[in-house]
Amino acid sequence: KNREYKWKVEYMHWCPDGVDGVVISINGQFPGPTIRAIVGDTIFVHLTNNLPTEGLVIHWHGISQIGTPWADGAALISQCPINPGETFLYKFKVDKAGTYFYHGHYGMQRSAGLYGSLIVEDEKEAFHYDEEFNLLLSDWWNKSSHDQQIDLSSKPFRWIGEPQSLLMNGRGQFNCSLAAQFSKFPIHQCKLRGDEQYAPQIFNVHPNKTYRLRVASTTALASLNLAIEGHKMMVVEADGNYIQPFFVENMDIYSGESYSILFKTDQDPSNNYWISISVRGREPKTPQGLTILNYIPNFASKIPNSPPPLAPLWNDYNYSKSFSNKIFGLMGLSPKPPTRQNRRILLLNTQNRIEGYTRWSINNISLVFPTTPYLGSIKHGINNAFDTKSPPNTFSKNYNIMKPPPNPNSTYGNRVYMLKFNTTIDIILQNANALGENVSEIHPWHLHGHNFWVLGYGDGKFDHKKDVEKFNLKNPPLRNTVVIFPYGWTAIRFVANNPGVWAFHCHIEPHLHLGMGVVFAEGVHLVKNVPNEALNCGLTRKMFVKDKH
Numbered sequence: 032k033n034r035e036y037k038w039k040v041e042y043m044h045w046c047p048d049g050v051d052g053v054v055i056s057i058n059g060q061f062p063g064p065t066i067r068a069i070v071g072d073t074i075f076v077h078l079t080n081n082l083p084t085e086g087l088v089i090h091w092h093g094i095s096q097i098g099t100p101w102a103d104g105a106a107l108i109s110q111c112p113i114n115p116g117e118t119f120l121y122k123f124k125v126d127k128a129g130t131y132f133y134h135g136h137y138g139m140q141r142s143a144g145l146y147g148s149l150i151v152e153d154e155k156e157a158f159h160y161d162e163e164f165n166l167l168l169s170d171w172w173n174k175s176s177h178d179q180q181i182d183l184s185s186k187p188f189r190w191i192g193e194p195q196s197l198l199m200n201g202r203g204q205f206n207c208s209l210a211a212q213f214s215k216f217p218i219h220q221c222k223l224r225g226d227e228q229y230a231p232q233i234f235n236v237h238p239n240k241t242y243r244l245r246v247a248s249t250t251a252l253a254s255l256n257l258a259i260e261g262h263k264m265m266v267v268e269a270d271g272n273y274i275q276p277f278f279v280e281n282m283d284i285y286s287g288e289s290y291s292i293l294f295k296t297d298q299d300p301s302n303n304y305w306i307s308i309s310v311r312g313r314e315p316k317t318p319q320g321l322t323i324l325n326y327i328p329n330f331a332s333k334i335p336n337s338p339p340p341l342a343p344l345w346n347d348y349n350y351s352k353s354f355s356n357k358i359f360g361l362m363g364l365s366p367k368p369p370t371r372q373n374r375r376i377l378l379l380n381t382q383n384r385i386e387g388y389t390r391w392s393i394n395n396i397s398l399v400f401p402t403t404p405y406l407g408s409i410k411h412g413i414n415n416a417f418d419t420k421s422p423p424n425t426f427s428k429n430y431n432i433m434k435p436p437p438n439p440n441s442t443y444g445n446r447v448y449m450l451k452f453n454t455t456i457d458i459i460l461q462n463a464n465a466l467g468e469n470v471s472e473i474h475p476w477h478l479h480g481h482n483f484w485v486l487g488y489g490d491g492k493f494d495h496k497k498d499v500e501k502f503n504l505k506n507p508p509l510r511n512t513v514v515i516f517p518y519g520w521t522a523i524r525f526v527a528n529n530p531g532v533w534a535f536h537c538h539i540e541p542h543l544h545l546g547m548g549v550v551f552a553e554g555v556h557l558v559k560n561v562p563n564e565a566l567n568c569g570l571t572r573k574m575f576v577k578d579k580h
């Protein structure tokens with residue numbers, strides 16, 4: 032079935048957390064409209080850019096874009112930014128059921144609120160539940176994304192700091208708390224009618240039923256821990272892939288990830304319960320995000336009897352690792368990886384300085400995008416659109432990942448990893464110490480155009496002999512986003528079988544903005560029918576202009 036949408040994108044005054052601000056809206060909505068489709072459908076989004084002075088793209092996070100790499104919505108990789116006033120057609124197939132989302136992928140437009148949910152239903156779901164809910168998580172700053180972008184690109188660097196609020200389906204509370212009566216700090220109890228832009232969305236449930244909660248995180252920065260007070264959660268889906276179900280009391284979710292969980296409303300039906308999200312992995316300066324699980328027929332305004340769930344300590348990384356290590360592919364339903372790789376690429380993540388600017392680099396190159404989208408320049412053999420030298424396949428064996436970089440200087444670059452079509456690629460993401468002493472942070476890495484198998488995580492520096500032997504080739508989970516823990520490594524495997532050019536990057540918006548990503552190209556000669564509108568900029572634009580005359 033075809034599903035067609037006409038979307039207008041513009042700035043709009045909005046109050047996501049009770050403080051007046053500006054968001055990027057779609058058809059007057061924030062978050063943008065939810066797309067619901069059935070596996071196999073084709074989505075048509077006619078996207079009109081009504082931002083007065085900025086280009087625009089939308090990335091369909093988790094959708095493989097097989098045969099439509101130009102519709103991936105990564106600015107200057109898969110297409111030119113859509114100019115103000117212009118309309119671009121995204122046409123793509125949703126070929127895999129699951130919980131997805133979409134978001135801006137140009138500048139820091141995701142931080143400005145350009146996001147929404149994309150749900151692909153299966154013809155017959157593999158597990159039973161009575162009803163489902165959708166929960167899109169994000170974080171919010173009371174400073175505009177433009178100001179943040181300027182701060183990050185300034186000399187000296189000004190860090191954006193921690194978010195002011197956490198949002199659930201675009202709603203949070205900055206100046207008041209739903210749980211003020213339990214708070215250790217003086218804060219007002221929110222007095223809400225329920226129709227405020229920042230009033231929480233209440234989840235209404237009947238006792239003794241099973242619910243599916245689809246949850247995705249599009250945070251700009253925050254790693255989160257989600258809990259439903261008193262309710263065990265069974266995790267059944269990760270990034271649109273079936274996983275071996277497992278039970279947890281609360282779960283970590285990093286930017287770029289999505290999950291489905293099943294829970295039973297088996298608690299005392301005369302009470303309501305908290306649904307909470309809390310910051311992990313960075314010292315939290317942001318209050319918990321809260322909403323209410325409302326057992327019908329209780330009043331939605333009935334505050335739960337107990338304080339909101341306590342999150343694990345922000346720096347209890349063993350807790351986070353133990354959650355990640357519980358995720359396995361579902362035998363039978365989740366495909367197994369090829370047993371051998373053809374190429375192994377090691378990517379060292381470092382924080383650096385370039386001419387006094389603070390940047391992030393991969394193998395000492397900090398990514399900057401060319402002015403011609405790679406998809407166009409590679410397909411049309413334009414050699415002067417970017418640096419065609421191969422980027423480094425690895426980093427120095429002697430690099431001490433436990434210390435700040437001895438020489439923090441790095442360079443800007445826009446090189447591309449050319450992957451031989453249909454080969455199996457292993458990537459080892461190696462974390463390291465940032466610029467400050469004793470600092471190493473979490474980075475969730477997201478791959479466009481593919482799912483990958485997560486073969487393993489480890490502490491310290493990756494060891495080619497010992498660590499390879501520990502790879503899980505039996506039932507690794509398939510994902511499109513995976514985290515690297517402080518001072519650790521993560522190994523993934525994928526098959527380069529999707530013709531196109533694909534970004535692989537840290538999903539923390541300011542980190543990508545500061546260069547934390549790489550670009551892969553594979554089988555670009557096989558790409559057909561790239562619409563001219565996707566390439567109407569840079570050196571490819573000149574090509575079309577010449578064609579016309």
Ligand SMILES: O=C1O[C@H]([C@@H](O)CO)C(O)=C1O
Pocket residue numbers: 190465466472542
């Ligand atoms: O990119 C970052 O910069 C800051 C800090 O390293 C410098 O202020 C931080 O926590 C980041 O994640």
